[in-house]
Structure formats: structure tokens, C-alpha cells
Amino acid sequence: xxxxxxxxxxxxxxxxxxxxxxxxxxxxxxxxxxxxxxxxxxxxxxxxxxxxxxxxxxxxxxxxxxxxxxxxxxxxxxxxxxxxxxxxxxxxxxxxxxxxxxxxxxxxxxxxxxxxxxxxxxxxxxxxxxxxxxxxxxxxxxxxxxxxxxxxxxxxxxxxxxxxxxxxxxxxxxxxxxxxxxxxxxxxxxxxxxxxxxxxxxxxxxxxxxxxxxxxxxxxxxxxxx
Amino acid sequence: xxxxxxxxxxxxxxxxxxxxxxxxxxxxxxxxxxxxxxxxxxxxxxxxxxxxxxxxxxxxxxxxxxxxxxxxxxxxxxxxxxxxxxxxxxxxxxxxxxxxxxxxxxxxxxxxxxxxxxxxxxxxxxxxxxxxxxxxxxxxxxxxxxxxxxxxxxxxxxxxxxxxxxxxxxxxxxxxxxxxxxxxxxxxxxxxxxxxxxxxxxxxxxxxxxxxxxxxxxxxxxxxxxxxxxxxxxxxxxxxxxxxxxxxxxxxxxxxxxxx
Amino acid sequence: xxxxxxxxxxxxxxxxxxxxxxxxxxxxxxxxxxxxxxxxxxxxxxxxxxxxxxxxxxxxxxxxxxxxxxxxxxxxxxxxxxxxxxxxxxxxxxxxxxxxxxxxxxxxxxxxxxxxxxxxxxxxxxxxxxxxxxxxxxxxxxxxxxxxxxxxxxxxxxxxxxxxxxxxxxxxxxxxxxxxxxxxxxxxxxxxxxxxxxxxxxxxxxxxxxxxxxxxxxxxxxxxxx
Numbered sequence: 001x002x003x004x005x006x007x008x009x010x011x012x013x014x015x016x017x018x019x020x021x022x023x024x025x026x027x028x029x030x031x032x033x034x035x036x037x038x039x040x041x042x043x044x045x046x047x048x049x050x051x052x053x054x055x056x057x058x059x060x061x062x063x064x065x066x067x068x069x070x071x072x073x074x075x076x077x078x079x080x081x082x083x084x085x086x087x088x089x090x091x092x093x094x095x096x097x098x099x100x101x102x103x104x105x106x107x108x109x110x111x112x113x114x115x116x117x118x119x120x121x122x123x124x125x126x127x128x129x130x131x132x133x134x135x136x137x138x139x140x141x142x143x144x145x146x147x148x149x150x151x152x153x154x155x156x157x158x159x160x161x162x163x164x165x166x167x168x169x170x171x172x173x174x175x176x177x178x179x180x181x182x183x184x185x186x187x188x189x190x191x192x193x194x195x196x197x198x199x200x201x202x203x204x205x206x207x208x209x210x211x212x213x214x215x216x217x218x219x220x221x222x223x224x225x226x
Numbered sequence: 227x228x229x230x231x232x233x234x235x236x237x238x239x240x241x242x243x244x245x246x247x248x249x250x251x252x253x254x255x256x257x258x259x260x261x262x263x264x265x266x267x268x269x270x271x272x273x274x275x276x277x278x279x280x281x282x283x284x285x286x287x288x289x290x291x292x293x294x295x296x297x298x299x300x301x302x303x304x305x306x307x308x309x310x311x312x313x314x315x316x317x318x319x320x321x322x323x324x325x326x327x328x329x330x331x332x333x334x335x336x337x338x339x340x341x342x343x344x345x346x347x348x349x350x351x352x353x354x355x356x357x358x359x360x361x362x363x364x365x366x367x368x369x370x371x372x373x374x375x376x377x378x379x380x381x382x383x384x385x386x387x388x389x390x391x392x393x394x395x396x397x398x399x400x401x402x403x404x405x406x407x408x409x410x411x412x413x414x415x416x417x418x419x420x421x422x423x424x425x426x427x428x429x430x431x432x433x434x435x436x437x438x439x440x441x442x443x444x445x446x447x448x449x450x451x452x453x454x455x456x457x458x459x460x461x462x463x464x465x466x467x468x469x470x471x472x473x474x475x476x477x478x479x480x481x482x483x484x485x486x
Numbered sequence: 487x488x489x490x491x492x493x494x495x496x497x498x499x500x501x502x503x504x505x506x507x508x509x510x511x512x513x514x515x516x517x518x519x520x521x522x523x524x525x526x527x528x529x530x531x532x533x534x535x536x537x538x539x540x541x542x543x544x545x546x547x548x549x550x551x552x553x554x555x556x557x558x559x560x561x562x563x564x565x566x567x568x569x570x571x572x573x574x575x576x577x578x579x580x581x582x583x584x585x586x587x588x589x590x591x592x593x594x595x596x597x598x599x600x601x602x603x604x605x606x607x608x609x610x611x612x613x614x615x616x617x618x619x620x621x622x623x624x625x626x627x628x629x630x631x632x633x634x635x636x637x638x639x640x641x642x643x644x645x646x647x648x649x650x651x652x653x654x655x656x657x658x659x660x661x662x663x664x665x666x667x668x669x670x671x672x673x674x675x676x677x678x679x680x681x682x683x684x685x686x687x688x689x690x691x692x693x694x695x696x697x698x699x700x701x702x703x704x705x706x707x708x709x710x711x712x
Binding site for chain 1: 551583598602
Binding site: 152156157159160163166169170172173174176177180181184201205212216219220223224226 | 370376377380381390397398402404408411413416
């Protein structure tokens with residue numbers, strides 16, 4: 001039984017990666033988008049290295065949120081168009097797990113890579129080294145929650161032709177707690193305060209999302225596909 | 227029969243009657259005017275007492291009187307969201323048509339209350355903080371709540387097929403209500419500029435009675451107004467949804483004949 | 487008035503494999519069919535015939551649990567299918583969409599379907615391609631295949647694992663005469679092995695091998711008044 005459950009999860013994880021490797025363009029897009037958005041901020045602000053250092057972390061967080069949001073639409077839409085999604089729903093034995101496999105694969109292609117790239121982006125914003133660590137840990141804990149929550153929106157809008165804006169309206173308000181605690185860690189750090197409680201809160205949100213979101217995603221897919 | 231089971235039976239029967247669109251429509255025809263009259267009387271009394279009888283605040287002067295709109299609107303904005311989520315959950319679990327109607331009809335009303343709370347809060351803030359907007363916890367939470375309402379409404383109208391729209395909207399409302407406490411807590415942590423809770427602080431209300439009475443009247447007035455507006459909106463939606471059914475056709479023909 | 491007649495050839499045995507009673511489905515404002523009843527037994531091919539827009543596809547999707555119904559019920563061995571996990575294990579659905587991933591090869595697509603059932607048998611994969619005469623396409627990505635070849639590949643999935651119920655939506659559209667004979671032979675084989683097929687077609691079957699096993703269920707267009 002347990003082996004079967006794990007099998008479903010790993011099968012979908014592997015298949016997602018297989019598909020993404022065949023389609024490297026869409027794999028790279030969110031990463032490029034992430035960098036471009038973050039680098040737009042200095043152009044719109046006065047030239048001031050101290051200011052950049054202050055806002056750098058927040059800017060990178062907002063860029064990560066937007067890059068995650070941008071990549072959400074493709075999570076289920078391709079599967080919906082070619083009919084694999086309805087096959088998945090019919091063989092619904094472990095639907096939440098199959099969905100979780102897809103979401104984890106999706107996160108490892110967006111959130112994980114974004115987190116790994118963030119230290120380099122920090123250099124452009126003149127962010128000090130001890131803060132780069134805080135930002136990295138925050139992104140690693142926060143972005144999986146973003147992807148899990150976003151997948152609910154992606155599932156709800158999968159049948160719509162232009163679901164992109166609707167996903168943003170639905171999902172962005174739900175992203176606020178993660179953004180607050182993730183970016184808040186940085187300002188705590190600057191003031192020399194303890195950041196452990198924010199780490200715990202982000203981890204708690206992640207655990208909550210990890211346990212509840214797959215069921216919500218599965219229910220949303222069942223409700224909208226017909 | 228003991229009173230408990232009698233009450234239970236009554237509630238059970240009412241629930242089942244309300245579950246049918248036709249029964250709901252008939253019941254709502256009687257309840258709507260009652261709610262309307264109660265709302266009118268309560269709001270009138272509350273406004274009179276609040277604006278003319280209640281003493282001016284020793285710090286804020288007469289400008290505090292906006293509380294009689296701001297606090298009820300803010301209360302209702304949360305209450306309506308919880309109502310939507312509850313109705314949505316009932317609709318999803320027991321496949322009850324009327325629950326979805328109640329949920330979707332409540333959404334624009336709740337959004338309006340939220341917008342009203344935001345606008346009055348902003349107007350109130352101008353003399354107190356010297357600015358129209360501060361990023362204080364409750365005002366920010368209220369703003370996020372407005373976005374949640376927009377999400378629910380936008381989801382419903384994005385789908386052509388009504389059954390799908392209802393389910394998608396309901397699911398979003400339920401997800402939202404799980405996250406609302408987390409949002410509230412996070413915003414609270416993020417900013418703690420605002421004054422403490424005014425109405426029901428620990429150890430009883432801190433407001434004097436002649437200030438508090440109009441506020442309570444206004445809150446109940448707002449609630450009845452919400453009920454009144456909800457019944458009207460839900461009746462219209464029921465008529466539209468069931469326009470192909472026999473009873474609506476008969477109803478419409480009878481009405482046309484009587485007006486001629 | 488029952489508007490679905492069935493010229494059942496099998497004697498009315500005690501427990502039907504699948505029984506549909508008084509099923510009513512609507513799409514938006516439109517009632518697709520009302521009071522539809524039929525049964526399907528082992529070794530039987532139920533042939534659902536009706537003009538376009540009468541809800542043939544909706545009926546099949548309702549059988550698979552993708553759509554809900556307004557009234558009536560569908561039973562599998564006397565148990566409602568929504569409660570019967572066994573039904574989803576035993577049924578396989580091939581709809582208008584082929585449920586194939588364009589980026590992957592024919593073999594990879596089949597292999598994934600097989601792995602979902604926790605089977606690892608490379609010979610079975612090649613054998614199924616061979617039986618549908620598309621072995622030459624095994625290592626081509628699906629996007630390089632023609633429409634007819636894709637349809638054949640979709641049907642090759644049926645041979646990967648023994649499933650007792652095949653639910654096929656317009657199986658012969660877009661397929662040449664040779665392919666049609668191949669698929670009909672597959673169906674006959676399935677029925678001889680004691681399987682069941684429920685399929686749609688816009689007109690009655692011609693004189694073919696499959697016809698001897700078939701019973702036809704007609705769906706009439708509805709006046710959309712409740």
C-alpha cells in the first residue's frame with residue numbers, strides 16, 4: 001500500500017521533469033522573469049546603494065512571488081488540453097498524491113531554482129552576506145507554500161481560456177502571510193533581532209499547506225473539469 | 227415532546243424548506259419586509275442616538291461619531307465572509323442549491339461593507355493620524371479582505387456553466403476562510419500601530435453606555451439590512467436560475483395578469 | 487415516457503455488470519437526456535447511438551465519474567459507482583482527446599500508463615504497438631505522428647493491462663479502414679474474453695464482426711423543458 005502511494009508520487013514527479021527537460025524554454029522562463037523583475041527596481045529608484053541594500057531583500061521576495069505566479073498557469077493547463085488530466089481524475093485512487101508529485105516537481109523547477117539564484121541577485125543589490133543566508137532560508141521555506149497555494153488557483157481556473165489574471169486575483173491575497181514572514185525575517189535580522197520565530201512560522205505554514213493543499217487541489221480539479 | 231427535540235425538529239424542517247428554491251422564495255416574501263422594517267427602525271434610532279444624543283468624545287470631539295458607521299461595517303465585512311464560507315461548505319458537502327445562492331449573493335454585499343469600512347476608516351484616520359492611510363493592522367486586513375471578496379466574485383463570473391461556477395467559488399471561499407486567520411495574525415505581527423480593541427476589550431466594554439447603546443443598535447441595524455438585501459438578491463437569483471421551471475412561469479404569468 | 491429503447495438480446499439475469507436507470511443529465515440550461523436506462527453485461531457491447539448534441543459524450547463521462555448527473559443512478563454490480571472503488575480500477579476511458587504527451591515518444595507514453603498500474607513489462611509495450619501496426623513509431627515523439635497514428639496509439643493503451651470495461655467515445659473517427667478493422671478486432675477479442683464495451687457512434691454499426699455482440703441504445707434529442 002505505502003509503496004503504491006510513493007510510486008504514484010514519484011511517477012508523476014519523474015514524468016513532470018521528463019516533460020520539462022523536453023521543453024527547456026518554459027523551464028527557464030520563470031527564472032529569467034525573476035531576474036528581470038528584480039533588476040527593474042533599481043531603474044525606477046534614485047541611484048543610492050544604501051537604499052538598494054535596504055530594499056533588496058523585499059524586492060527579491062516580490063520578484064519570487066511574481067515569478068511563481070507566472071509559472072502557475074502551465075501547471076495543469078497542458079494536461080487539461082491533451083486529455084491527460086481527465087485520465088488522472090478517472091484513476092482517482094491517489095489523486096492528491098499524484099497532484100502532490102506534480103506540484104513538487106513544479107516547485108523544484110521554479111521555487112528551488114529561484115532560491116538558489118537569489119544569492120547572486122543579492123550581489124546586485126549590495127545585500128550583506130549574513131542577510132543573503134536569511135533570504136535563502138526564507139525562500140527555501142516560503143516558495144513551496146507559494147507553489148502549493150498557487151496550485152489551488154491553477155486548478156480552479158484550469159478550464160478557462162484566459163485564467164492568468166484570475167489566478168493572480170485569487171492567489172495574491174493568499175500569498176501575503178508568506179511574504180510578510182519571509183521578508184520580515186530580513187528586517188528583523190537588520191535590527192539584530194531573533195529570526196527563529198519567523199522561520200518556525202514559515203515552516204508551520206508549509207506543513208499546513210503540504211497537508212491540506214493537495215486535497216484542495218484535487219477537489220478543485222474534480223469540481224471544474226466536466 | 228421535550229423543548230430541545232421540538233426546537234431541533236423545527237430547525238430541521240426549516241432547513242429542508244429553505245433548501246428548496248421554491249420554498250425559499252415563498253418564505254422570503256414574508257421575511258423580506260420584516261427584515262427591512264427592523265433594519266430601518268434600528269438604523270434610524272441608532273443614527274439619531276449616535277449623532278445627537280451621545281456625548282462627544284473628550285479627545286476626538288465629534289469626529290468619533292463616524293464609529294457608528296465604521297465599526298458596524300467592519301463587523302459585517304467579517305461576518306458576511308464567514309457566512310459565505312459556511313454557506314459554501316454546506317453547498318459543497320450537501321449539494322444544496324440554495325446555499326450557493328446565499329453565498330454568491332452575499333459576496334457583493336460583503337464587499338460593499340468592506341469598502342465602506344475602508345472608506346470610513348480612512349476618513350476617520352485623517353483628523354486622528356493626520357493622513358488618509360496608514361498601514362495599520364486592521365485597515366490592512368480589511369483591504370486584503372476586500373481583495374478576497376473580489377476573488378470570490380471574479381471566480382463566480384469567470385465560468386459560463388453555473389454549476390461549475392458555484393463549486394469553484396465555494397471552494398475558494400472555504401480556502402479563504404482557512405487562510406484569513408493566518409493573514410490576520412501575520413498583518414498584526416507586521417504592524418501594531420493601532421489603538422486597542424474599543425468595543426469588547428477585556429473586562430467589559432470601556433465605552434460609556436450612552437455611546438455604546440447607539441453602536442449596538444447600529445450593528446443590529448446593519449445585520450438586518452444585510453439580511454434584507456440578501457433576501458432580495460437571493461430571490462432575484464432564484465427566479466433567474468429557475469426561470470425554466472413551471473412554478474416561476476406560473477408566478478410570472480399571474481403577476482402579468484394582475485398588473486394588467 | 488422512456489425515450490431510450492434497448493433491444494436487449496441477453497436474458498435478464500440477476501446481477502447486471504453495469505445498470506443505468508432513469509439517468510438525467512443537463513448542460514447549463516439544456517437537458518441532454520432524460521430517463522435513460524440500459525444495462526451492460528459481460529461479453530456485451532453497448533452501442534450508444536444518437537445525433538450530435540444529444541449528450542453521448544456526457545453520458546460516457548458521467549459513467550466515468552467526470553460529470554455529475556441530475557437524477558437517476560449508475561450501478562456496478564448493484565452498487566452505486568460513486569461508492570465503488572472497484573469500478574474505476576476496472577474501467578478504462580478513451581475520449582476525444584488522446585491523453586498523450588506530445589513531447590514524449592510513443593513508447594514513453596505507453597510506459598507511463600503501464601507504470602501507473604505498477605506493471606513493468608517492456609514486451610507488452612512493444613506487443614501492443616505491434617498489434618496496432620505502429621511499432622515503427624515506437625521511438626518517435628508523439629508530435630511527429632499523424633492523427634490516425636495517435637488514435638491508434640491511444641488504443642494501444644487498452645492492450646497494456648486487462649480491464650473489464652472499455653468506455654470508448656467515437657472510436658472510429660479519424661481512422662482509416664484498416665485501422666478500423668484493427669480496433670474492431672480488438673473489441674471483439676475483449677468481448678470474447680468476457681469484457682464489456684460501452685461506445686458511442688453517431689450512426690448504427692454496419693455489418694461487422696462487432697455487430698453480433700452489440701446492442702444499441704438510442705438517444706433522442708430533447709425538448710429542453712423540465
